[in-house]
Amino acid sequence: MATLQLENLKKSFGTTHVLKGVDLSLASGEMLVIVGASGCGKSTLLRLVAGLETPTSGQIMVDGRDVAQLDPAQRDIAMVFQNYALYPHMTVFDNMAYGLRIRGLSREDIGKRVQDAANTLGLGALLKRTPRQLSGGQRQRVAMGRAIVREPKVFLFDEPLSNLDAALRVQMRAEIRRLQRRMRVTSLYVTHDQVEAMTLGDRLLVMHLGKPVQLATPMEVFEKPANTYVAGFIGAPSMNLMPAKLGHGGASAVLEDGHVITFADGRRPGQDGRKLTVGIRPEHLRPEPGGIEIFIDLVEPLGSETVVIGRMKNGELVSVKIPSAGSIPETMSVVIAPEHLHVFDGETGLRVEAV
Amino acid sequence: MIRTGKVDWVAHSILLLGVALFVLPVWLVFAGSTQDSADIARGDMSIVPNLSQLGIYSSVLTEAAPGAQPVWRMMMVSFGMALVIAFGKIFISIMSAYAVTFFRFPFKMLCFWTIFITLMLPVEVRIVPTFKVMAGFNLINTFTGLTVPLMASATATLLFRQTFLAIPDELVEAARTDGAGPLRFLKDILVPVSAANLAAMFVILFVYGWNQYMWPLLVATDPRLDTIVIGIVKMIGHEALTEWNRVMATAVLAMLPPVVVVVLMQRWFVKGLTEGDK
Numbered sequence A: 001m002a003t004l005q006l007e008n009l010k011k012s013f014g015t016t017h018v019l020k021g022v023d024l025s026l027a028s029g030e031m032l033v034i035v036g037a038s039g040c041g042k043s044t045l046l047r048l049v050a051g052l053e054t055p056t057s058g059q060i061m062v063d064g065r066d067v068a069q070l071d072p073a074q075r076d077i078a079m080v081f082q083n084y085a086l087y088p089h090m091t092v093f094d095n096m097a098y099g100l101r102i103r104g105l106s107r108e109d110i111g112k113r114v115q116d117a118a119n120t121l122g123l124g125a126l127l128k129r130t131p132r133q134l135s136g137g138q139r140q141r142v143a144m145g146r147a148i149v150r151e152p153k154v155f156l157f158d159e160p161l162s163n164l165d166a167a168l169r170v171q172m173r174a175e176i177r178r179l180q181r182r183m184r185v186t187s188l189y190v191t192h193d194q195v196e197a198m199t200l201g202d203r204l205l206v207m208h209l210g211k212p213v214q215l216a217t218p219m220e221v222f223e224k225p226a227n228t229y230v231a232g233f234i235g236a237p238s239m240n241l242m243p244a245k246l247g248h249g250g251a252s253a254v255l256e257d258g259h260v261i262t263f264a265d266g267r268r269p270g271q272d273g274r275k276l277t278v279g280i281r282p283e284h285l286r287p288e289p290g291g292i293e294i295f296i297d298l299v300e301p302l303g304s305e306t307v308v309i310g311r312m313k314n315g316e317l318v319s320v321k322i323p324s325a326g327s328i329p330e331t332m333s334v335v336i337a338p339e340h341l342h343v344f345d346g347e348t349g350l351r352v353e354a355v
Numbered sequence B: 001m002i003r004t005g006k007v008d009w010v011a012h013s014i015l016l017l018g019v020a021l022f023v024l025p026v027w028l029v030f031a032g033s034t035q036d037s038a039d040i041a042r043g044d045m046s047i048v049p050n051l052s053q054l055g056i057y058s059s060v061l062t063e064a065a066p067g068a069q070p071v072w073r074m075m076m077v078s079f080g081m082a083l084v085i086a087f088g089k090i091f092i093s094i095m096s097a098y099a100v101t102f103f104r105f106p107f108k109m110l111c112f113w114t115i116f117i118t119l120m121l122p123v124e125v126r127i128v129p130t131f132k133v134m135a136g137f138n139l140i141n142t143f144t145g146l147t148v149p150l151m152a153s154a155t156a157t158l159l160f161r162q163t164f165l166a167i168p169d170e171l172v173e174a175a176r177t178d179g180a181g182p183l184r185f186l187k188d189i190l191v192p193v194s195a196a197n198l199a200a201m202f203v204i205l206f207v208y209g210w211n212q213y214m215w216p217l218l219v220a221t222d223p224r225l226d227t228i229v230i231g232i233v234k235m236i237g238h239e240a241l242t243e244w245n246r247v248m249a250t251a252v253l254a255m256l257p258p259v260v261v262v263v264l265m266q267r268w269f270v271k272g273l274t275e276g277d278k
């Protein structure tokens, strides 16, 4: 168990600034999930922590000790790669034992640790096989095992489940969570998967263009996205964002088509007519007469529910999640549930809380 | 591949023709080795081997012509030379390919291109200066002089570089986080992972070493360092005096070791050239 701190960590490749100052502090045993669009620097962040890349500036502290100048092997950090990166010519046992042998552990110690890890991960019967004789899920487990046996201070996961099929992913997700809870190893976990982002971590970090934009518990990120980027990124299908103006006395938002939505949680600061962006999740739009008129483009039945994508009069796309219904008409009227409305500044995109 | 039920006669005839083209000369040499030298010289050689004359092989192997070495000695020299050249080339090429693929150092690309350019300078082209250098080191008529100048190999370096480039970065990084330093990574991961390519390269280089002619001819005048290829050429003297059956028997013997190496390593050889072991 160890704490992990990043202070103003920056990384540039030539003139491309990939990380523009990341501050982060993980408590001992905490699991932090990192999400963000492709290319926003998530892998780079992990690679800096692992020591596979040198930071341009900033500090990386494990247990209060600056490790930025240390070799990857000396940092006591284990990384699980997306494509597993198993040694193709070694057996499962050797794959897990390799790092321990280099560290000069005794034969018995190595045997015991590998055996323990193999039992934990259900690899006991596969120890003599080589990676090519394993399924994707089993390879993933070996990669985890290789990280576990080293008993590192910090675990790094870079999209470890993205090469697995859906069912296996669900299973491995639960397994990783259980394992991490039990071992209480401080972990950074990068993913693109919404469900992993919501369920796996103690806290969730959303990154955008090399900077952290929100760091909070997953529920808080979901319920109170800090800006329009986070609002659109977390949740599937994404939140509907529409331009609006602040209504009289700051008590309501006025949509472009004149619809007035009275804030349920209190008034917002600013002058009448202040530019806003309001957000509403697809599941918080109720099909009900007398609401916003939408013309339906596309219907996606997902089984238990149906996602309807349509356009408002001004051409803006809106998605609505409704319980599965038989036939969907060509137009539909939806009502916004005011208690679920998110309000953002129209210019900066930052969340505007009630006063 | 298209598979039809019946045998494709055109394809098979072409294949058989190809086989005949390759086998016929070898067969002629073998047949000739069992016949009378004078008959061969006159040109009425039968293509049916005279099996009662097979004893020529043991005689050739062990009995030396005056001033020459017995064939078994020359084969030992050739074998040693081919082995040393093959292993030396592989060693040097792995090292240089490793350096230019996995490390960052000043003038890396210059080094790479320098190696690349030596492709245009095989021993035959630089034979005079190379001889001068060897003479300067007093290595004329030594085994070292015979083998060392043939060891550097741009071809093998480039081939290994290609193999190494195909190795995923994550594998290197996993090894680094496991604590493997550069040499350990080379020994524990890189070489085993490239084993099939190594084997293929070994076959090619062994045959290359075995077939060397120009350089041994020049650098080793001492008969004790005669390779089998040189030996055959020395046996061919004045037309009437040449014992053609002995020459041909020696030629057959000279063909054997490369064939054995190719056959033994065939599985690896094909694998290394076609799939890239991953």
Ligand SMILES: Nc1ncnc2c1ncn2[C@@H]1O[C@H](COP(=O)(O)OP(=O)(O)OP(=O)(O)O)[C@@H](O)[C@H]1O
Pocket (backbone or CB within 6 Å): A013, A016, A018, A036, A037, A038, A039, A040, A041, A042, A043, A044, A045
């Ligand atoms: N070695 C490098 N040299 C130059 N640019 C690089 C290098 N490595 C990464 N980059 C750039 O840094 C940016 C961030 O890359 P990174 O791999 O961290 O993205 P990511 O957030 O992990 O994306 P993804 O979700 O697709 O994995 C990208 O624009 C990439 O092109």
Ligand SMILES: [Mg+2]
Pocket (backbone or CB within 6 Å): A042, A043, A044, A158
């Ligand atoms: Mg990435």
